[in-house]
Amino acid sequence: MASKKNRARAAKDTAPRKYKKKTSALVIEKVEYVDYKNVDLLSRFMSDRAKIRNRRVSGNDVQQQREVAHAIKLAREMALLPYTKRVANQRTRPPRDGRPGRNEEAGPEVAEPAFTPDAAGDTAAGAEADE
Secondary structure, three states: OOOHHHHHHHHHHHOOOOOOOOOOHHHHOOOOOOOOOOHHHHHOOEOOOOOEOOHHHHOOOHHHHHHHHHHHHHHHHOOOOOOOOOOOOOOOOOOOOOOOOOOOOOOOOOOOOOOOHHHHHHHHHHHHHHO
16 A cells, blocks of 8 residues: 555646746847847846846746846946845834834944044144134
8 A cells, every 4th residue: 555655746746737838028029139238128037136037937948048147147247237236124023022122122332433533634724724
């Protein structure tokens, strides 16, 4: 008699999931050559944090994905596209058990420096110029 593992595996193999294949933006727009200078096209294959989207998400075939990734990397080197984008808002946790949250924790106070050479030099120079 077959074990539970083998029965579960056999059930998965007999009914693979059917999914609709995504069509690539390159096919829809009939792009023959992926150019690193075409930032609008390349940005469609990047996430909001400037990561390269994978084949499953973008719908590219293997060759198209290679070309797109290479073009994005070239555009990043030429400073046409960013390597990363910073997200402004951060997730904060609510305080647990009445304890202060992360943002509310009391840490060591950092005092402002009393003497700054630039400020002292400017005021002294200004005072000498006035006299």
